[in-house]
Amino acid sequence: MSARTNADPSTPKRRMSGVGRVLVFVYGVLALAATGRSVFQIIDRYHEAPVAFTLSALAAVVYIVATIALVAPGRVWYRVAWITISFELTGVLVIGSLSLLAPAVLGLHDIDPFGRDATVWSVYGMGYLFIPLALPVLGMLWLSRHRPPADSAGDRAGAGS
Amino acid sequence: MIEWFTTVQVIVACAAGILCLVLGLIGRLPGDVSMGAVAVVELLLLVQLVMAIVAPLAGNPPSGSLAEFYIYLISALILPLAGGFWALVERNRWSTVILGGVCLAIAVMVYRMGQIWFVQGA
Numbered sequence: 001m002s003a004r005t006n007a008d009p010s011t012p013k014r015r016m017s018g019v020g021r022v023l024v025f026v027y028g029v030l031a032l033a034a035t036g037r038s039v040f041q042i043i044d045r046y047h048e049a050p051v052a053f054t055l056s057a058l059a060a061v062v063y064i065v066a067t068i069a070l071v072a073p074g075r076v077w078y079r080v081a082w083i084t085i086s087f088e089l090t091g092v093l094v095i096g097s098l099s100l101l102a103p104a105v106l107g108l109h110d111i112d113p114f115g116r117d118a119t120v121w122s123v124y125g126m127g128y129l130f131i132p133l134a135l136p137v138l139g140m141l142w143l144s145r146h147r148p149p150a151d152s153a154g155d156r157a158g159a160g161s
Numbered sequence: 162m163i164e165w166f167t168t169v170q171v172i173v174a175c176a177a178g179i180l181c182l183v184l185g186l187i188g189r190l191p192g193d194v195s196m197g198a199v200a201v202v203e204l205l206l207l208v209q210l211v212m213a214i215v216a217p218l219a220g221n222p223p224s225g226s227l228a229e230f231y232i233y234l235i236s237a238l239i240l241p242l243a244g245g246f247w248a249l250v251e252r253n254r255w256s257t258v259i260l261g262g263v264c265l266a267i268a269v270m271v272y273r274m275g276q277i278w279f280v281q282g283a
Contacts, residue, residue: 018255025247025259029240029266036232044226129269 023135023142024070030131031063034120049107055095056119062087063120070139078148085143089136096124096133162209162216162223162278170205170271177202178264185257191248195257202264203241209271210234225281230274237270 038056046053062084069081098105099122108122118127125132177198184195213234217223223230244263248256 018253019258021247021251021255022258022262025244025262029262032236036236040226040229040232044228 020070020142020146023138024067026131026135027063027067027070027139030120030128030135031060031067033128034060034063037120051105051107052119052122055091055106055121059088059091059120062091066139070142073148075148078143081139081143085136085139088132089140092121092125092132092136095119095121099123162213162221162275164275164279166209166212167271167275167278170209171268171275173205174202174264174268174271178261178268181257181261181264183261185254185259185261188254189257190252190254191256191260195260196245196248199241199245199260199264202267203238206234206238206241206267206271209274210238223278224283225277229281230277233270233274233277237267237274240267 034056038053038060041053041056066081066084066088069077069084095106099108099119106119120128120132124130180198181195184192189195213230217227240263244260248260
């Protein structure tokens with residue numbers, strides 16, 4: 001993805017303009033992918049790995065909320081975006097490590113990131129081309145550069161996480 | 162699903178994706194070339210849908226889960242429509258980049274669909 005931000009002549013009145021749209025789009029696709037997979041896993045074989053599949057569903061919901069929070073204006077949504085994106089980064093690091101080091105904790109039968117037990121976060125999102133690992137970092141970079149224009153009194157707490 | 166057609170579809174989607182990414186990054190707005198490339202990708206998906214409906218009746222059932230296959234196929238069918246709509250509403254170069262992202266996402270999804278049909282459960 002290009003490192004240039006806001007190369008467009010149009011000024012960013014809404015938070016998500018220019019290259020940020022691409023970020024939202026990738027979030028949307030990941031939300032769709034995670035939702036589709038977890039819904040299917042839960043309907044088809046929830047008993048096989050309930051912990052992993054519940055995490056799949058949780059991840060899907062968080063991705064959906066994060067996508068909305070990136071688009072929606074205002075400081076509350078800005079903070080929601082920080083919370084959800086921080087949660088994602090924690091999730092991919094913790095679950096990614098667990099899936100490699102202690103797959104049994106998650107009830108996984110193998111560590112194959114493409115296997116039938118795999119979640120979005122297995123092996124740091126390898127089954128999704130490591131996008132789940134890269135995206136929260138890009139999202140945080142974006143958020144830290146694009147604070148909401150409102151009075152900055154309450155921003156610091158949310159931005160520091 | 163027919164293996165060679167699936168391979169062609171992945172290659173076309175990758176090519177269309179790279180084309181749109183390059184066009185977007187050099188600053189082109191969504192135009193006939195990028196929208197046309199996405200339309201070709203969508204058309205191939207529609208052909209795939211017809212083949213997926215007919216194939217099991219013609220003695221070519223999937224080795225894996227048909228439900229999972231259709232979740233991928235239907236999601237893939239929606240993506241170009243969403244991306245194309247976005248490109249018409251939001252007239253800037255990033256919409257072209259997004260069209261590229263749509264095509265690359267579809268390439269991955271078609272690859273996964275191939276795995277479900279041919280590899281999974283076989």
